Amino acid sequence: MRKVSGIFLVGLCLGAIGAVVVTASHGDAAATQPIAVAETATTPSATSAPAPEPGPPATSATPTSSAKAEPVEVDAGKLDKIMRDGTASAVVFDRDSGKTTVSVRADRAYTSASIVKLLIALSVFEQGGGPVADVQRMLSRSDDDLASRSWSAYGGPAIVTRWVKKLGLTGTRPPEDAGRWGDTRITAADVVKIYRYLLERRSTPIMNALRGATERGSDGFRQYFGIPDAAKGQEWLVKQGWSCCRPTRMLHTSGVVGNTIVVVLSEHPAKVDYATGSRRVTELVGTLLGEGEGEDVGEGGR
Template sequence: MRRANTFLLAGLLLGAVIAFLVTEAQPYRQVVTAAAPADGSGVISATTDSSTPGSSPVPKASTGSAAPQQGADLKTELPALVPQGHVSVVVYDRRNGTTPVSLDAHRHYTSASLVKLMIAFDALDRGTSPATVREMLSRSDDDLASKLWVAGGETHIVREAVSEMGLAETTPPEDPGRWGDTEITAADITRVYRYLMDRAPAQQRETILRALRGATENGADGFRQYFGIPDALGDASWAVKQGWSCCNPGRILHTSGLVKDDRYLVTVLTENPRSVGYETAEAQVTEVVKHLPGIR
């Protein structure tokens, strides 16, 4: 009889514990985020959140059809916008020191004209006229870039930038005469912009930003360079350096710069096969920028 009472008491206690857990415990929830390390080196990932009682609810992503998707959705949606090629994206939030979007940030691309940012720093270090540097950047002038490239020691310019800016994945071109074949990643281009805004001498920063804010609609070669950030943001403020080339190895179109009163650094790098025309590739880059959350 005493043993039966013991079993009965144990059963009652177990039932009480189960009832408490069912009524009081919070459910386990999966929350999709796009968080990444502040240096632009992370990848979009899914994280989990198991909240304790009394904690604030996790906000749900907007389900409106026109609203950009975030987190893991971007990891599938952005590549789908460049169906025949490759796309890499980094968005860095300077105000919060975070990277809200980072997709395939370490894939290597040829730089096309983005290397002109490195050429500009070197030229200003050597005392080149700020007006010359601004013209090279704002019109993406290849002839001026070539002259400054040779004057600065060609591949020496890239090696110095790698050392000064902490570029972990940037390499000079194998052919020293082809500055546009410098290899870059989205993570490293983000580091170039962070150097510009946080560590560069004030006069160099002013010269380069003035050039990027004054980027002309057509480059010196006649190519329309308002694809990507300018077309996606319309009348919003921006400062951009664009890049385009073909065909080593494929059709390259890059858009990069600062948006929303210089709060966000945006880098979008793309490569398509030669069969994809420039007009199609430009539209793809612009759509990628339009899908980035929070930058407009």
């Protein structure tokens, strides 16, 4: 009996040691395995139009910043030097500090072009109507036909006046011609307020649409000027605007880079073509983001 007990005890000890070894081996193996992360794709509305070009990868509804750049000192003279012709306004708002770090001609009014689509989208979603995919396509591809339908369906100029009151917009006005939504008047300061509202409310369908902005708009215009071209390698979401010529050319870039709201509104003489104006707006944003002291950052993709 004693011999049997001794053998039995030795067996138990060896078994326990083996179990510990095996367990440790599994633990190490598990620690070295990569963790699979699912990618979230934003799907614009399904229509007969060509499929949207791929936009930046979708992440959470609120952008985050991995590295904070030092505040950049920008004044009207620096903007004017880059613009050469016309006028530009710029506002940069740091969400981490809750402070405006750049404010140049923040209250100067411009024709909104497609920037007003932000207010149209807000009206559609907050009134609980309209296909989500159509509204996202209106934003990501800047589709004018879809904007016109929603403008008519949700109140036309009343869309603007409702949001002016709700958000405390001080320089935004509806268009004089009720049918021309692109003639809404806006300011850079007010556009920042719109983005702050979107981010605070975590309007995921809208933010995903802006994050998934395609390189070409529905009219074929290249809408990666400004923020997308200047913020290479960074997370961004944007709503752009362009129009011509009543009598000037408008080129606006607005959105979020990391955790910073950036808005540049610009008005150019009609003699300045879209390609030249786009490069200048990109250069302006590059300066605001500290990508160089007025150097032309070009039109490279993200």
